[in-house]
Amino acid sequence: MKIGVVAPGRPITPEIARTLQALAEGMAAARRPEIHVHPQCFLSSGHFAGDDAARAGAFLDAANDPGLDAVWFARGGYGSFRLVEAVLPRLGAAAKNKIYLGYSDAGALMGALYGAGIGRVAHAPMPVDLIRPGGEAAVRRTLDFLAGDATALEPATARRAPAAAFNLTILAHLAGTPYLPDLTGHLLLLEEVSEPMYRIDRALGQIVSVPAIRRAAGLMLGRCSDIPANDPDFGRDEDAVARDWCARSGIPYLGRADIGHDVGNKVVRFGDW
């Protein structure tokens, strides 16, 4: 398993890359991946890990490289949507025979890839998770998944397909664009971080009103963490909010999912593979 790491949003540090290599080297030889961290991951241009051309170029380098089995997004933050329109038409045959891994902001690009039928996409912990206390377990989970370990999978989606997982706000910002995948019949898992409850409510109301999402087979809510106080108090928690919008829209609400911006975050394969 050869993995290319690129950063379509914000950068990681060389220290994260070194820790990642050490983690891989500690794995049993039969399962040990070869990890190629693209130097673009360490660039900085304002908010981003290099300008759009640098980030798009690194992604295309990795995606179109027939020697790589997977492209792993290093970090979220914001930036992957800025690349979508430019990179999609430049993906060749090698890009279609590849696994794409990440979550959070990377979901914009992952959703577009899934919608375009390019490769196999999975919501999964990213190298940047190494900065969290206990983050090694999260990052190892992605490597275990690539090595064929089914315990890395989010349990509900291990049993049921097709599925997809997104950060709620990132999915809301794909809505209406040509890059929103059709989630008809899918089990849709959503997680959120650092958004006040009125924004969670607002984004969920939009999402369940999008025809290609209203036809989902069910919605599960991952963890919504670091929610700032709503002023005034919203009067409902995220579970009640999700229940309410599902009831209105007719999407079955199937309870909580084991994903989130944390070290417990599990792997969700998009679609059925």
Added chain:
Amino acid sequence: MKIGVVAPGRPITPEIARTLQALAEGMAAARRPEIHVHPQCFLSSGHFAGDDAARAGAFLDAANDPGLDAVWFARGGYGSFRLVEAVLPRLGAAAKNKIYLGYSDAGALMGALYGAGIGRVAHAPMPVDLIRPGGEAAVRRTLDFLAGDATALEPATARRAPAAAFNLTILAHLAGTPYLPDLTGHLLLLEEVSEPMYRIDRALGQIVSVPAIRRAAGLMLGRCSDIPANDPDFGRDEDAVARDWCARSGIPYLGRADIGHDVGNKVVRFGDW
């Protein structure tokens, strides 16, 4: 001119209503409106001016009242999208022969009304603007507009139609839903408040990627106020961000518009009326 005031999002105080009535009473008799503030405007239920049923009921009371010429949204905040799906099918003939006025969160409902071809919709200052220093001038501008005064109009849109004006984030959260109006051929004015630059960039990137918006005749950027610091510095201001997304998408960027979350906010008629 008989105006009904309702609050589809957050509440106003009775003091604001009294100030509003005094302002109207101070106008010349020939231009003086009759203002009916619905008691729902003073309700409170968590985040909202009463629960969804109370807010939808008040809106339907006013919109379906053949004795009223206009429905004026009292305040934004968040809440009008929650009413859209329930109220649209319940609007009768009187609702179609009516003016709807407001901005900010009310834009979700206003966009849905415009998309459904119900009434005449205008982005305009709201009663809650009375709490701003100098806010009487803003509120009087809406009343002057209703009395036929063309100086209340945003200058570019006074000369050019069809137009539409939205808070950027509110428009982003209409995208993908059946309630986003088709803005083909429109002059689109956008304003924003209290969003960091990466979110302005993110929402603009989405908006210009929506087919029914990419066909706009041009985009103008209103004021983007109270922008929290981006960490790290974004490296571009809102004007550069708008120019960039317009250049990428082929929508002509037509510069700055005289709208925003402030007392200088001007009136923009949706469409051509």
